[in-house]
Amino acid sequence: MSLALILNLAWHVGTLALVALGLAIIFGKLRIMNMAHGEFVMIGAYSPVITSSMGLPAWLQLPVCLLTVGLVALVVERAVVCRLYGRMFDSLLATWGISILLREAIELIFGRGYQSVSLPIPGTIQILGSGYPAYRIAIIACIALGFALLAWWNSRSMVATRIKAMVENPGLAQAVGIDTGRLSRWAFVFGCCTAGLAGLALAPTIRIEPMMGLDYLIKSFFALVVGGLGSLEGLGLGAGIIAGTQSLIGAAFNQTYGYLAVLSLSILFLWLKPDGIHSASR
Amino acid sequence: MTLNFAKLFACAALPLALASAPAAADIKIGVLVPDSGPGGLFGPSTRNSAMLAAERINRGGGINGEQIELVFADVGVPPAEAAQAALRLWKGEGVDAFVGMHDSAVREALLGRFSGQVPYVYTPVYEGNSCAPGLYITGETPSQQLAPVIPFVMEKESVSKWYLIGHDYNWPRDTNALAKQYIAGAGGEVVGEEYVPFTVAEFDSSLQRIRESGADAVLITLVGGGSVGFNVSFASFGMDRQAIRLGTLIEENTLAGIGSENANRLYSSAGYFASIQTEAAAAFAADYSAAFGSDAPALNGLGQSAYEGLMLLAALANKAGSLDVQALDEAAEGTAWSTPRGDNVLRGRHMAQTIYLADGTGGAFTIVEAFESVPSSEACPS
Numbered sequence: 336m337s338l339a340l341i342l343n344l345a346w347h348v349g350t351l352a353l354v355a356l357g358l359a360i361i362f363g364k365l366r367i368m369n370m371a372h373g374e375f376v377m378i379g380a381y382s383p384v385i386t387s388s389m390g391l392p393a394w395l396q397l398p399v400c401l402l403t404v405g406l407v408a409l410v411v412e413r414a415v416v417c418r419l420y421g422r423m424f425d426s427l428l429a430t431w432g433i434s435i436l437l438r439e440a441i442e443l444i445f446g447r448g449y450q451s452v453s454l455p456i457p458g459t460i461q462i463l464g465s466g467y468p469a470y471r472i473a474i475i476a477c478i479a480l481g482f483a484l485l486a487w488w489n490s491r492s493m494v495a496t497r498i499k500a501m502v503e504n505p506g507l508a509q510a511v512g513i514d515t516g517r518l519s520r521w522a523f524v525f526g527c528c529t530a531g532l533a534g535l536a537l538a539p540t541i542r543i544e545p546m547m548g549l550d551y552l553i554k555s556f557f558a559l560v561v562g563g564l565g566s567l568e569g570l571g572l573g574a575g576i577i578a579g580t581q582s583l584i585g586a587a588f589n590q591t592y593g594y595l596a597v598l599s600l601s602i603l604f605l606w607l608k609p610d611g612i613h614s615a616s617r
Numbered sequence: 618m619t620l621n622f623a624k625l626f627a628c629a630a631l632p633l634a635l636a637s638a639p640a641a642a643d644i645k646i647g648v649l650v651p652d653s654g655p656g657g658l659f660g661p662s663t664r665n666s667a668m669l670a671a672e673r674i675n676r677g678g679g680i681n682g683e684q685i686e687l688v689f690a691d692v693g694v695p696p697a698e699a700a701q702a703a704l705r706l707w708k709g710e711g712v713d714a715f716v717g718m719h720d721s722a723v724r725e726a727l728l729g730r731f732s733g734q735v736p737y738v739y740t741p742v743y744e745g746n747s748c749a750p751g752l753y754i755t756g757e758t759p760s761q762q763l764a765p766v767i768p769f770v771m772e773k774e775s776v777s778k779w780y781l782i783g784h785d786y787n788w789p790r791d792t793n794a795l796a797k798q799y800i801a802g803a804g805g806e807v808v809g810e811e812y813v814p815f816t817v818a819e820f821d822s823s824l825q826r827i828r829e830s831g832a833d834a835v836l837i838t839l840v841g842g843g844s845v846g847f848n849v850s851f852a853s854f855g856m857d858r859q860a861i862r863l864g865t866l867i868e869e870n871t872l873a874g875i876g877s878e879n880a881n882r883l884y885s886s887a888g889y890f891a892s893i894q895t896e897a898a899a900a901f902a903a904d905y906s907a908a909f910g911s912d913a914p915a916l917n918g919l920g921q922s923a924y925e926g927l928m929l930l931a932a933l934a935n936k937a938g939s940l941d942v943q944a945l946d947e948a949a950e951g952t953a954w955s956t957p958r959g960d961n962v963l964r965g966r967h968m969a970q971t972i973y974l975a976d977g978t979g980g981a982f983t984i985v986e987a988f989e990s991v992p993s994s995e996a997c998p999s
Contacts, residue, residue: 343821447658448915449845449874457878459855465828468853540853541818542845542874544658550818586822590813591785593822 338463340586346471347582349478350537352574355555356485357530363564364498365519365526367416368427371434372555373548375527378404379534380543381441383452388445393455396535404531407437408524420519421505434548442545452538474536486567498522499565557601563611572612576600643683644940646671646930647690647712648923649703649727651719654693655841658870662920663718664689665909669901670927672908680934688712692719696726703727707735713940716740716926718919721747721788728752736945738930740922742866742887744791745995748966751942753933753949755925755961755968757918759792760994762865762886766974767796768803769986770884774861776834777805780827782847783838785812792838792865795994808832813843820847824854837864845874852879867977868917877980888958889925890975890982891916901957921957928956929968950999959989965996 354376361369382400383393391399411433419426456473459466489495501508501515509515533551541547554577562573577597585593604611648667652660671687679685690706692699699719706712714736717727724739724747731737733750745758771777779800783789789812797807808830811823827835839847844867851857857879867875867885875883891902901924905916914920932954937944952963959971969992975982 337825339825343825347819347821446914448870449842451849451874451876451879453876453878454853459853466855468855470853540849542842542849544842544874547842581819582822585817586825589811590817590822594814594816 337465339465339467340582342462342467342471342475343586344579344582345475347578348575349475350533351554351558351578352482352571353478353536354530354533354551355558355570355574357526357528357533358552358555359559359564359567359570360526360529361523362559363566363570364495364502365420365522366423366426366502367419367523368423368430369526370427370431370552371411371437371548372527372530373550373552374434374437375404375408375530375548376534376537376551377441377543377545377548378407378437379531380452380538380541380547381445381450382531382535383538384445384450384543400531400535401528405524405528408527409520411527412520412523416523417516417520434552438545438548445545447545450543452543454539468540470539477536482567482571489567494518494522557597559611560601560609561604561611563613566613569611569613576612644680644685644714645688645710645712646685646927647703647706647710647715648687648927649690649692649699649715649717649719649723650923651693652691656693656719656919658841659718659917659919660691660693661914662917663923665905665913666916666921666924667716667927669904669908670924674927674931680931680940681938685931692717692723696722699723700726700730704730707731714738714930714934716923716930718923718926733942736930736934736940736942738926740926741919742922744788745967745993746997748997750946753929753945753963753966755929755970756922757865757888757970757972758967758993758995759795759865761888761970761972761991763792763796763799764994765972765988765991766863766886767799767805769974769988770834770861770863771800771803771805773985774834774882776861778808778830778832779805779834779836780809780811780830780832780860781807781836781838782811782813782823782827784840784843785814788840789838793836796836805834813839815843817843818846820850823847824850824856828854828856828859833860835860835862837862838866839864840866841871842874844871848875848883849879852881857881857883868919869915869982870917872977872980872982873915875977875980880977880980883977884985885975885977885982886972887918887975888970888972889918889921890973890984891921892975892982893957893973893984893987895957895959897955897959898957925956925958925961925968928954929961929963933963959987962990964992965999967993967996969993 358372361367379400383396386396386399415429454470456470458469460469497513505515558573558577561576563569580596581593584596650660650663651657671685675684688706688710690702716738718740728749736751738753741756743756781793861882863884865886869891933945933952934940936952937948949963962969969990972988972991973984974986976985
């Protein structure tokens with residue numbers, strides 16, 4: 336296995352884990368089947384375009400991303416999602432509608448055409464004789480660090496436990512003094528913001544257009560189906576298996592077989608092991 | 618009551634009178650554009666180009682002295698629905714001829730419905746070899762885009778080892794089958810060939826294969842978003858130093874998505890670019906921005922092809938003296954006319970035209986070379 340292949344694998348697993356994190360929180364913990372997940376990734380990817388169209392310097396991309404995605408998520412939660420906790424199928428339909436609305440809004444503002452975002456860290460780093468994009472290496476490192484921090488926080492914080500209590504028994508959770516409305520609101524906004532961050536990180540490496548979100552929703556969903564809902568370990572496993580299968584089979588044979596394997600795997604899991612490999616919430 | 622009725626009648630009649638007064642159209646032409654679906658990006662520029670053509674035709678006396686009027690339909694939908702939409706225009710609105718900018722599946726569905734009863738001009742880049750009574754084609758075919766261009770690029774850039782990558786359907790496969798002949802003919806070799814499904818959005822393993830193949834030229838027949846994703850990754854891996862790229866469907870929107878930093882040594886071959894510097898092309902571009910504003914949807918080869926299609930229809934119908942399919946078919950061969958693309962001649966129902974090679978380095982196309990009167994080898998037997 337060449338080094339480039341290992342780095343590609345790390346890149347795909349890392350970015351998929353980051354993209355799927357938001358869905359893991361919102362679908363896995365809050366039980367909202369957020370079909371607009373990909374659109375939050377899309378808005379995140381548009382944030383450099385938003386930043387430059389407002390005439391702001393490039394270093395403000397991150398705050399602009401968090402602010403835009405956070406605000407949209409807050410509005411969506413207050414207006415629609417807050418009425419749908421505990422109604423998974425209804426949430427699917429409602430968020431599907433929201434996803435269309437967000438796509439159309441972006442299309443209205445920026446048009447249907449492709450946008451391009453320049454690399455903040457251009458050039459390649461020579462590793463063992465072959466060049467690898469420096470930006471990707473930086474993002475892989477950031478994602479690894481981010482997930483380590485998240486795992487550390489998750490193991491110490493009471494928030495995850497409160498969310499679990501809230502989802503499993505809302506009435507009792509309220510009785511012991513958990514403000515469930517506030518808790519779900521901020522968990523939803525946090526999940527959407529991670530999706531936006533994923534979009535921002537991916538932006539210089541992908542095509543950017545209003546319809547791009549769908550790809551990311553599907554891939555995230557596959558990762559959660561395979562890995563299982565409700566835990567960081569499941570998310571990591573799912574992202575590793577889905578991105579790994581696509582990368583390795585794609586490299587060994589061709590992309591068609593890679594995608595076929597991912598689809599087959601997801602169907603097999605839905606059929607034989609619908610809770611995924613590592614499900615913490617049941 | 619009577620007063621109200623009269624008022625109502627006047628109100629209804631006024632816009633009607635206003636609308637029909639200047640037009641007085643005698644010929645209706647159905648223009649089939651992708652307003653929705655994957656081609657939706659090209660809807661607005663296609664409509665604008667068609668409207669510009671209609672205005673030009675009417676100003677020049679119309680078709681056989683009769684003014685024309687355009688009727689649009691969305692064909693960015695599945696082929697069966699697109700055929701229904703065209704049928705509504707034909708049977709319902711009495712359209713006399715069609716000009717279509719859409720994919721090949723829709724074209725085949727339409728040909729089945731039209732069965733040679735109504736003239737139909739097909740305008741986008743396509744794989745060639747589509748022949749039917751009443752069908753006339755302005756779009757570039759692979760032989761036109763590659764036969765003069767591949768030897769030229771190989772000489773100019775001193776490259777010989779080609780890697781062919783495209784989406785997995787017939788246009789890329791047909792293009793590459795011809796490309797292999799031209800590459801061999803110019804003394805080059807093909808070091809790899811790959812087709813990826815539309816669902817794949819990342820190309821790392823393909824890039825790895827290209828790097829290992831030692832290719833110094835890549836022929837790209839990926840379309841739309843796939844082409845953007847591939848080219849962005851290609852440049853981020855520094856592969857633009859290893860190999861030049863040549864695409865046969867990289868137009869202005871795709872280049873904008875690829876971005877200025879990722880377009881180093883990226884060539885595109887087509888019959889039209891917004892940056893063609895000839896007098897006719899510059900005048901067309903000026904008319905376009907005068908009519909639709911400076912922030913109108915960018916001109917590109919696909920959108921502009923609708924203009925070509927209408928101009929062909931007008932030239933052909935004027936030559937034949939009618940819009941009857943049999944008369945058009947008899948008059949078709951050798952019809953000559955000029956457009957922003959250059960001087961065109963209809964040969965085997967396909968448009969022999971000027972082919973431009975453009976360099977996208979820096980994020981904007983610069984015309985490198987113009988090959989005049991390139992015929993299509995995928996035209997119809999006459």
